[in-house]
Amino acid sequence: MKNVSILNLKGGVAKTITAINMAHILAIIHGKRVLLIDNDKQGNSSKFFNLHNYEMPGIAELLTVRNTKIREVIQHTQYANLDLISANMNLVNANLQIIMDVSRQQQTILKKALQQIESEYDYCIIDNAPDINISVINSLVAANEVIVPIKIDQFSFDGLKELTEQFEAIKELNPTLNFKGCLVTQFTKNDVNVQGEDHLNNQANYPIFATHIRRTEKVDESTFSRQPIIEYSQRCGAAKDYMNFVKEYLGE
Numbered sequence: 001m002k003n004v005s006i007l008n009l010k011g012g013v014a015k016t017i018t019a020i021n022m023a024h025i026l027a028i029i030h031g032k033r034v035l036l037i038d039n040d041k042q043g044n045s046s047k048f049f050n051l052h053n054y055e056m057p058g059i060a061e062l063l064t065v066r067n068t069k070i071r072e073v074i075q076h077t078q079y080a081n082l083d084l085i086s087a088n089m090n091l092v093n094a095n096l097q098i099i100m101d102v103s104r105q106q107q108t109i110l111k112k113a114l115q116q117i118e119s120e121y122d123y124c125i126i127d128n129a130p131d132i133n134i135s136v137i138n139s140l141v142a143a144n145e146v147i148v149p150i151k152i153d154q155f156s157f158d159g160l161k162e163l164t165e166q167f168e169a170i171k172e173l174n175p176t177l178n179f180k181g182c183l184v185t186q187f188t189k190n191d192v193n194v195q196g197e198d199h200l201n202n203q204a205n206y207p208i209f210a211t212h213i214r215r216t217e218k219v220d221e222s223t224f225s226r227q228p229i230i231e232y233s234q235r236c237g238a239a240k241d242y243m244n245f246v247k248e249y250l251g252e
C-alpha cells in the first residue's frame, strides 16, 4: 500500500476535491483498492460520500482510543474498491488528547494502524486539514508521498515556502517521505495563472505536475450532488484533467 498525503496549510486550494477525485479515479478507472482517510474536522470528504456522522468511530477514535483496530473504523462507500475513514468535530478534542497522552508515541499512531492493512489496499489517500496539528503530523509520518494542491496567488506562493520548511522538519521523523509534486488547481487562463504557472515550472525547489486542473463550475455543482467529477460530468475540463493527473501520477 502506498500512502499519499494531500497537504497544504491553506484552505480552499482543492485538497478535498483532489483527494476525493484521485481516490475515486484510482478505484474506478484503474481498478486499484483505495482507502480514503478524512483527516479534517470539517469532515468534507466524509460528507461527500454520505458517511459523516457521530455514530460510527472514525479517525478521531482511531488516533485516541487505545486498542481500536483500524478495520473497525473503515466504512465502505457506494463505489467498489473505495473505502473511507471518516472525520468529524471529535478530531478537535482528539488532537488535544493525543498531545496530552505522553505515555505513547504521539506521531506514529496512524502509521502503525495502517501497517495492519498494508496488503489490503493499493493506495491510502489522506485528505488533511489546512494545519500542522498532531493528526496532520501523523499523516505525514505515515505517508510515502506528499501532493500539494495549489491555487495560484501570492498567498499560496508564500505558503509554499512555509510548507517546505515544515516538510523538511517532518523528514527527521520520516526520512524517506517523497515530495511527489505540486498540483495547480482551479486554473483559469488569465495572466496571473499563466505567469504563476510559468514561475512554478521554472523553479527547482518543488516538482510540479505537468497536468493542471482547470477551474470548472461543474466542480462546485458536483459537491452539491455529492458525485465525483467523472460521474457528475465526464466531459468537463476538470474531469479530463483529474483523469490525466492520475495517469501522470501513475507514470502512464
Ligand SMILES: Nc1ncnc2c1ncn2[C@@H]1O[C@H](COP(=O)(O)OP(=O)(O)O)[C@@H](O)[C@H]1O
Binding pocket: 010, 011, 012, 013, 014, 015, 016, 017, 018, 044, 185, 186, 187, 213, 214, 215, 216, 217, 218, 219, 220, 223, 238
Ligand atoms: N477545479 C475546480 N473548479 C472550480 N471549483 C473548484 C475546483 N476545485 C475546487 N473547487 C472549489 O473550491 C472550493 C475549495 O475546494 P476544497 O477541495 O474544499 O479545498 P480545501 O480542501 O483545500 O479547503 C470548493 O468550493 C470547491 O468546489
Ligand SMILES: [Mg+2]
Binding pocket: 015, 016, 017, 040, 044, 128
Ligand atoms: Mg478540505
